[in-house]
Amino acid sequence: MAKAVLLILLSAYVITEMPQASWANRPEEAPKEKVTNLQFYFHDTLSGKNPTAVRVAQAPDSDKSPTLFGATFMVDDPLTETPDPNSRLLGRAQGLYGSSGKQEIGLIMAMSFCFVDGPYKDSTISLVGKNPAMNPVREMPIVGGTGLFRMARGYAIAQTHWLDPTTGDAIVGYNVTVFQ
């Protein structure tokens, strides 16, 4: 008899507790997603006395490879408002890219876009992914961020604006879409 009462009390407890568990997961309580679009130009300079991209590592045969397979570069590339290198400096792309393709030119990119001016000053976004740099348009993942871009994810569409094929110097337009 006591056992039966206890069972009834316990099941009543479970039933009253149940709705609360699903309460917290009501879809209307999920925060609204924010979308941000960013546009800037990336200036990658390998030549001259003050390069912003320097080769820091390579494989023994990188120079014999048509794609420089294994060559790895450290960059601190200015990000500007227009293709003009003297236009407003919005930030800097700091990180690495390395040649990860043997058959075709493909760079593995791992860098932070660190904003120094404008509405996103002191915030960063992180880009990691393959950049088939010879394609006129390519897409790369945005995997995170800091400051105003905390918990961000999204994608970057890059388009070469100008390229010097002898030095490798390039100006690349970036369109970045970020979701939070």
Ligand SMILES: *[C@@H]1O[C@H](CO)[C@@H](O)[C@H](O)[C@H]1NC(C)=O
């Ligand atoms: C961003 O995309 C738009 C539409 O395709 C294009 O007109 C613009 O030039 C792009 N911006 C950059 C910086 O590449």
